[in-house]
Amino acid sequence: MEQLHDATGFDAYGAIAKRKDAAPSKTKVNVKQIRSNIVGKPADSRIVRHLMTALAVLSVLGGVNAMAAQPVANPSGSAPDIRLYTLDCGLTEFKDADVFSDTGEYEGKPLALPTPCYLIQHGQQWLLWDTGLSDKIAAQPNGVLEKFGGRFTVKRTLAAQLAQLKLKPSDVHYVGLSHLHFDHAGNIALFPTSTFLVAAAEVTAAHAKPTPFGIDLAQIAPLAKAKVTAVDEDYDVFGDGTVKMLKTPGHTRGHRSLIVKLPKSGILLITGDLYHTRQNYEKGLVPHLNDRADTLASMERFAKIKTNTNARVIIQHAPEDFAAMPAFPKYLD
Template sequence: MRTALILAALALPLPLAAQDTPDVSLTRIDCGQATEPMPLGGFDDTGASDGMTRDLVVSCYLIRHGDDLMVWDTGIDPATSGDPDGGFSMGETLVQKLAQLGVAPADVDYVGISHYHYDHVGQARDFPQATLVIGRADWAVIEAGSPWVNRDLFVPWLDGGAEVRQVGGDLDLFGDGTVKLLAMPGHTGGHHALLVRLADMGPVMLTGDLAHYTSNYEHDRVPTFNDDRADSLASLDRFKRMAEAYGATVVIQHEPDDIAKLPAFPEAAH
């Protein structure tokens, strides 16, 4: 009996610190800026933000996990840069930015998408060989066709030329706890945030569009265009509890003030 217990204990996964994990880094990449201060009424269904405006940014990220590379969110489509309907403009493309880091599109193993909205998927097709990692409910919307989605951005995966990894809940991408997609539905049905555990900086949590700017995050305000209000509030609560439990640095991806929480491009957090 004692031998069986010992063998069972040996089979348990080791704590993260005891594992021989690869080096992990996180680089923030500029993928767009608001062409002018955005009206905030639609970002808050309580009416508290009516008549207010503010600048927003579009952020992409490169995560290095040993020899594996993952891009998290891909910004706006360069073809829409400066379009008043989209509200964002950009200078260099994501591919051009990655080239400055010595990364070619073919080097990217995974493209992780927080959700299917245009300002998060605009350059996904520039990585046609990568595995697309996306919420299952969001992929269903893309496959079905929706006025929210430009299907041309997903041709490599819709045509079966590259793998799609559909995520129903949380996903520990590399199996060692360092890069984890967190199911945070509400903004869309398959919306995910991202947890990256760094050796020096510690845990960093990227929000996706759980909140678009600090005051909405702090006050649990829900955009009028979210899929589900109750799910949105539940996800905000879970995210905040996790951030507190982990002692994580929270980075709101559209918040200009949060850019400085990570090293300035081309430097990476470790």
């Protein structure tokens, strides 16, 4: 029987296709949990093997959760309204930013990086790209927390900014995660009803021993009970090509960038942490913690996509890029 695979790495029966970057698991498979997936379909041992692989990968999240299906394009045929809001999800500061290049450009130099989130309206649906620093930091003295060698500040919470648009966390259908570092995954717990879009390789790597730098296991623990779609390839979020997650590993194993096609403002390429600064982008600098080979390959791919689409590049942490975006609650459309 031929197995059909879409861009998410899911096969025709909802299982995650077996990949070389999915860590093995000793979790026992509950056959009752997979039986409903193959009722009414011809018996095929390969189907069961794929389903068992899916369960093994998802066991890293603490159990088998609901897997969201690939969305379909707008059935009405009319183009949905698409807007992109830039939210202030904190400030990250380092006295010595040497970690951001393995060739010495930042050694002994301070660096302040805005930490935005992006909220995308697609018709009646909403996608949040990254969740920023935790809203709990705002309750700290002066809204400041020192951790991982940096100083992290939250002056206005993500929840308050959503409320300004008369939105509740439960109104957000999808939460896309570029990766699981502390400053991108801080508010996962705010969205218990949303579907999280994150690479299985990213979740697996985050649970490695010892815990990787930049990972706060308590912050990402809510994924164990959340609805998760494992996006191990490029992923078309709404099914119509307007918003896609792009596979750009290197900063982390499962790192993703985002491409957004807006009707008036054109195409945007949002980097995630493929680049942290304009200097990194212009000079191709690679942070110490990155996998250098994967990073350079992702940079090459990103550059070709930029050229082929004539996209505007948004360096997610760059102060210049953050300042150039419409001030919330204004938006690009």
